[in-house]
Amino acid sequence: MRTKLLRNLILPLGDRLFGQNMMARLKFLESAQYWPREKIISKQSNDLQNLIQIAYHEVPFYQKLLDDKGIKPDTIRTKEDLARLPVVTKDMLRESFPHQTTRKTGQKTYLVSTSGSTGKNFYVLEDSFTAGWYRATFMLELGWAGWSIGEPHLQTGMTLNRSLDRRIKDRLFNCHYFSAYQLDDLHLEAILIEIEKYNLDHLWGYPGSLYLIAKYANRLGWNKPLKSIVSWGDTLFPHYRNALESVFHTKVIDTYGCAEGFHIAGQCGASNHYHTHDLDVIVEYLDERNDPVPYGRPGSVIITRLHPGPMPLIRYQVGDIATPKSGMCSCGRSFGLIKSIQGRDTDVIFTPDGNRLIVHFFTGILEHFSEIDSFQVVQKDINSILLLIVLRDNSDPTIQQRVINALKQKGTGKLKINIQIVDEIPLTKGGKRRFVISNLSQNND
Ligand SMILES: [Zn+2]
Structure with a gap:
């Protein structure tokens, strides 16, 4: 009843009030996700052509980009044609922002700041219509997880200062909002008490915070299964997933989005792969020479957002690495597939022998040390890393040497590994956990 009322009356009314198109868009996506693949590609190409026309005629940055290459906008008709355009980096957009990179949409616009993985601030301009698009897609994902609009859920997050519209949204959607900054025993217990008290079936938030909730629940001997766990904003490591799924007896549905809108x-839920939102974005995966990588190989994620909005993003280098996958999913949706999403490409450790170590390198090895509670790798120069480790109680004093041996065996080569045992790993300003911080790759960005 509540779901119906929200879907058919309250939210469409809200859309009209805020000048967005969320519910109509959601309805469209719910049906279009099952279209045949060719129909999705054809819609994607149409939207791309429209996007390129708008970007060329209304955004000087893109006009110059095409003109410099001697490319006529009407010759970019498909995903394959896009490859003729240069890759657009954050730095390129930052230099020309806002006058060269934005356009008028007739709607009120607002700035969104993303600190990203580089620590440098990056701004994009959005409007309500754009927000309606990505919110609809997020709601589609929540539907994949088995949540119906209005079902009570617990969300951990960083936006503690709930503005009026957020408070209205929380009430409407039945959201019990908890801080992901405070994850000490007391707060973890409060979260679990809330889930029990209100009989909440759905738990959402950053993977790191959800993992801590699962670990604590396990300690308490938790036995209430959940219906959905949805994670976003960070890397969902395999040991996070395992802990969450075994404690709460449901699949974790991980999502991959971008603060840039x-x-x-x-x-x-059918498998551990991801579906790309092919009606929202065109996703490309490129190697160091900006050539497409084959299926099964990791590549830098390049996004073309099909909705132009006030700041079109065409061949935009997100700064992540992901591995595309071929084939179709058994769930019947025709969207493309990503096998896995690796750590941020700025968070890669370089060794003097030329090896590159992604975050999974460290988690894959260190997760086998039951003595290790958490860790962080910091690289300031090419020859060495500092590995900060938080140990559990009663640890074996030989741990340091055993960790070094294990890392060396798997590929750190001549890299010198300094280990420091610490009490705590600090979170970033945005409250996220970073496992690997490389000052080298930041400088190269
Ligand atoms: Zn599927």
Whole structure:
């Protein structure tokens, strides 16, 4: 009843009030996700052509980009044609922002700041219509997880100062909002008490915070299964997933989006792969020479957002690495597939022998040390890393040497590993956990 009322009356009314198109867009996506693949590609190409026309005629940055290459906008008709355009980096957009990179949409616009992985601030301009698009896609993902609009859920997050519209949204959607900054025993217990008290079936938030909730629940001997767990905003490591799924007896649905105003992919639950949102974005995966990587190989994620909005993003280098996958999913949705999403490409450790170590390198090895509670790798120069480790109680004093041996065996080569045992790993300003911080790759960005 509540779901119906929200879907058919209250939210469409809200859309009209805020000048967005969320519910109509959601309805469209719910049906279009099952279109045949060719129909999705054809819609994607149409939207791309429209996007290129708008960007060329209304945004000087893109006009110059095409003119400099001697490319006529009407010759960019498909995903394959896009490859003729240069890759657009954050730095390129930052230099020309806002006069050269934005356009008028007739709607009120607002600035969104993303600190991203580089620590440098990056701004994009959005309007309500754009927000309606990505919110619809997020709601689609929540539907994949088994949530119906209005079902009570617990969300951990960073926006503690709930503005009036957020408070209205929380009430309407039945959201019990908790801080992901405070994850000490007391707060974890409060979260679990809330889930029990209100009989909440759905738990959402950053993977790191959800993992801590699962670990604490396990300690308490938790036995209430949940219906959905949805994660976003960070890397969902395999040991996070395992802990969450075994404690709460449901699949974790991980989603992959960007603070720059679009969702890229989400899991449907049929497998651990991700579906790309092919009606929102065109996703490319490129190697160091900006050539497409084959299926099964990791590549830098390049996004073209099909909705132009006040700041079109065409061949935009997100700064992540993901591995595309071929084939179709058993769930029947025709969207493309991502096998896995690796750590941020700025968070890669370089060794003097030329090896590159992504975050999974460290998690894959260190997760086998039960003595290790958490860790962080910091690289300031090419020859060495500092590995900060938080240990559990009663640890074996030989741990340091055993960790070094294990890392060396797997590929750190001549890299010198300094280990420091610490009490705590600090979170970033945005409250996120970073496992690997490389000052080298930041400088190269
Ligand atoms: Zn699927």
